[in-house]
Amino acid sequence: MKKVSVITVNYxxxxxxxxxxxxxxxxxxxxxxxxxxxxxxxxxxxVPHWTQKYPEHTFIRLxxxxxxxxxxxxxxxxxxxxxxxxxxxxxxxxxxxxxxxxRLLEQRPAIGMVSPKIRYFDQPQTIQYAGFTQMNYYxxxxxCIGELETDQGQxxxxxxxxxxxxxxxxxxxxxxxxxxxxxxxxxxxxxxxxDWCDRIRRQGFEIWIEPRALIFHKESVSVGKKSVLKEYxxxxxxxxxxxxxxxxxxVCIFFLYYTAIVVPKNIFKHILDRRYDLLxxxxxxxxxxxxxxxxxxxxxxxxxxxx
Numbered sequence: 001m002k003k004v005s006v007i008t009v010n011y012x013x014x015x016x017x018x019x020x021x022x023x024x025x026x027x028x029x030x031x032x033x034x035x036x037x038x039x040x041x042x043x044x045x046x047v048p049h050w051t052q053k054y055p056e057h058t059f060i061r062l063x064x065x066x067x068x069x070x071x072x073x074x075x076x077x078x079x080x081x082x083x084x085x086x087x088x089x090x091x092x093x094x095x096x097x098x099x100x101x102x103r104l105l106e107q108r109p110a111i112g113m114v115s116p117k118i119r120y121f122d123q124p125q126t127i128q129y130a131g132f133t134q135m136n137y138y139x140x141x142x143x144c145i146g147e148l149e150t151d152q153g154q155x156x157x158x159x160x161x162x163x164x165x166x167x168x169x170x171x172x173x174x175x176x177x178x179x180x181x182x183x184x185x186x187x188x189x190x191x192x193x194x195d196w197c198d199r200i201r202r203q204g205f206e207i208w209i210e211p212r213a214l215i216f217h218k219e220s221v222s223v224g225k226k227s228v229l230k231e232y233x234x235x236x237x238x239x240x241x242x243x244x245x246x247x248x249x250x251v252c253i254f255f256l257y258y259t260a261i262v263v264p265k266n267i268f269k270h271i272l273d274r275r276y277d278l279l280x281x282x283x284x285x286x287x288x289x290x291x292x293x294x295x296x297x298x299x300x301x302x303x304x305x306x307x
Contacts, residue, residue, distance in 0.1 A: 002106070003032040004098055004171070005081030008089045009071035011040040016090050016218070021054060023092040030098040036078055037089075038062065040071040067188035068167070076182060084177070088168040090218035092121060100213035101171045104159070112176030112205025113197060115165035116213035119151060128217055130155040131209040132163035135194075137246035138253045140238050155211040162209040167193035169215045172200075179203040184244070189229070191237035198245045232281035235266075239289040259286065 006024065010017040017037060024035065035057040039047050041064040050059050058078055066074065072086055083105060085098065101114055118129040130146030142163055146155050170193060180199040183192045197207050242254045263286055270278045 001032045002083055002102060003034060003081040004030060004083045004085055004102060005034045005036060005075075005079035006085045006087060006098075007036045007038070007072055007075035007079060008087050009038045009040050009068065009075070010042060010046075010089050011065060011071075012042045012044075013089060014042075014044070014046045018050075020087070020089050020091060020093075021057070027093040027095050028098055029096075030102070032081075033098065034058065034079065034081055036060065036075045038071045038075045040067075041065040067185060067192075068190075069183035069187055069192040070185045073182040073185065076177065082174050083171050084174060085171045086167070086169070087215070088217065090121075091168055092216045092218075094214045094216070097213050097215055098171075101210055104208065104210050105171065105173060108206070108208075110204075110206045111173065111208050112180075112200040112203070113165045113170055113172045114208040114210050115162075115170050116215050117146075117151075117155065117209070117211040118166055118168055118215055118217050121216040121218040124216065125151050127151050127155070128219065129166045129168075130211050131158065132166075134163040137242060137250040139257055140242050140254060157211075159210050159212065160208060161206050163207070164194050164197045165207055165209070168217045173205070176200045176203065176205045179205075187233075187237050187240065189233045189237070191234075191241045195241055195244055226275065226278070228277055228281050231278045232285050235282055235285035236288050239285070243289065 008017065008020060021035070021037075035054075036059075037050065037057060038060045039045065039062060041062050045061055047059045047061040050057070060074055060078060062071065062074060065071075075086075076084060083102060085101070097116060101116060104114055105111055115129065117127065120126045120128050127146040127149045129144055132145060133143045135142045145162075177200075180196070180203045183196050185192075187195065201207055239255070239258065242251055246254065263282065266282055267279060270276065270282070
């Protein structure tokens with residue numbers, strides 16, 4: 001039986017993280033499991049308390065926030081599983097979740113990454129994710145399959161390749177990580193899992209969805225649905241993703257499209273919504289990509305100041 005390392009990152013959400021741990025204990029029956037919690041520089045260090053309360057798990061304390069990619073990458077260093085299951089701390093497990101994903105990876109060695117179907121926790125019959133379409137690299141647009149649909153089992157027989165996995169829950173084969181490397185920490189937040197998909201796919205692995213496996217997600221617990229942090233990194237990293245993964249011609253066309261259509265459209269929308277606080281991060285995201293010609297770990301924003 002192949003061992004699975006479950007990795008999750010906590011940032012100032014100890015109660016949410018403990019709820020996840022309780023969910024795993026309640027629903028998981030897969031015996032070969034390792035649980036790793038990375039505390040991403042939270043203002044209060046709960047690791048000593050957790051170490052006593054959950055001595056069977058591994059807890060890692062970071063002194064600063066390394067972002068989604070950086071926190072998970074630290075967890076990989078302590079993982080000894082053949083399969084690594086990265087889950088957001090704001091998710092909750094269901095029965096046979098790990099077994100279903102492992103079974104698929106065992107049956108198909110070409111699969112490098114797989115995600116389960118995801119439903120919204122606060123709307124438990126509503127789908128958040130049942131796969132992604134392929135990316136249009138000229139516009140950086142694709143579609144999340146099944147999003148906001150009532151789950152009536154309509155996707156339960158669509159197991160197969162998908163455009164991208166979902167970062168809230170993704171099981172990755174260790175050999176795929178060995179070939180493609182860890183997640184790019186220059187993203188910090190958002191798009192890092194899509195970048196990872198493209199890199200792993202270029203190494204010859206397949207990206208799959210297993211909709212018969214299910215996890216629940218408390219969407220946007222960390223940063224809110226419309227926050228300054230989200231506005232900045234979603235725009236900044238959408239551009240960065242294209243720069244890293246699209247052909248040169250597509251990159252040029254994308255930046256013309258983005259500066260001429262997307263940015264003016266978003267500015268107009270924020271003004272109509274009276275969300276003037278979102279104007280500055282949008283402009284800074286564009287400026288960062290125009291001035292940082294190389295992939296940079298300079299995030300371009302004082303993250304610690306963003307509420």
